[in-house]
Amino acid sequence: MSIADNLIEIKSNISDNVQLVAVSKTKPIKNINAAYETGQLHFGENKIQELVSKHDVLPKDIKWHMIGHLQSNKVKYIASFIHLIHSVDSMKLIKEINKQALKNDKIINILIQIDISNDGSKFGFSIDDINSIIYNNELSVFESVRINGFMGMASFTSDKNLIRNQFTSLNKLFKKHRKALSLNILSMGMSADYKIAIECNSNLIRLGSTIFGERK
Ligand SMILES: *Cc1c(COP(=O)(O)O)cnc(C)c1O
Numbered sequence: 410m411s412i413a414d415n416l417i418e419i420k421s422n423i424s425d426n427v428q429l430v431a432v433s434k435t436k437p438i439k440n441i442n443a444a445y446e447t448g449q450l451h452f453g454e455n456k457i458q459e460l461v462s463k464h465d466v467l468p469k470d471i472k473w474h475m476i477g478h479l480q481s482n483k484v485k486y487i488a489s490f491i492h493l494i495h496s497v498d499s500m501k502l503i504k505e506i507n508k509q510a511l512k513n514d515k516i517i518n519i520l521i522q523i524d525i526s527n528d529g530s531k532f533g534f535s536i537d538d539i540n541s542i543i544y545n546n547e548l549s550v551f552e553s554v555r556i557n558g559f560m561g562m563a564s565f566t567s568d569k570n571l572i573r574n575q576f577t578s579l580n581k582l583f584k585k586h587r588k589a590l591s592l593n594i595l596s597m598g599m600s601a602d603y604k605i606a607i608e609c610n611s612n613l614i615r616l617g618s619t620i621f622g623e624r625k
Pocket residue numbers: 432434455476477562598599600601615616617618619
């Protein structure tokens with residue numbers, strides 16, 4: 410099936426309140442254009458250099474999502490145009506995003522990445538850390554960063570119960586803090602597990618291979 414067919418198929422099976430981010434990492438410009446021509450506007454990348462060079466040449470109404478680990482010293486390259494940073498995993502990074510947002514005279518929207526898999530390979534704050542992070546008094550001085558919600562990745566496993574438990578734990582955290590922090594985005598689910606994620610209340614899924622085909 411073509412990229413356009415894949416997108417139509419996926420969108421016909423998810424409800425309108427779930428946002429689809431097309432993860433275009435490693436894929437060429439022509440594939441992104443094929444998706445864009447169907448009306449897809451939200452794209453995700455995980456490397457700064459690739460994100461910047463794609464942003465430079467593609468239509469300016471594309472909304473770019475940074476979904477990979479982000480080093481503080483690279484925030485400056487994306488601050489002017491980034492739509493949402495999903496992978497915020499340290500106070501140092503929040504501080505730098507605030508600084509770059511101020512420089513660009515804008516608010517930068519972020520998600521706090523939570524390590525729900527606990528398998529040692531993923532970045533993110535632990536669920537236990539989160540109170541001290543998000544209710545940190547320091548955070549109130551970061552007036553140019555807006556926390557929109559949480560992002561998490563489940564373990565790479567065929568154990569659906571384990572995946573469901575991990576997504577459920579993040580949904581619990583989301584529900585607990587949603588009102589107090591005015592959160593509206595729960596970013597969970599990739600090609601292999603997005604259906605489970607949506608059942609666990611995800612409203613933003615990040616799909617790469619089911620749209621663009623396997624990556625090499
Ligand atoms: C690569 C990636 C995805 C998409 O993965 P697929 O399995 O191809 O859908 C989603 N989220 C993050 C954080 C990624 O790095």
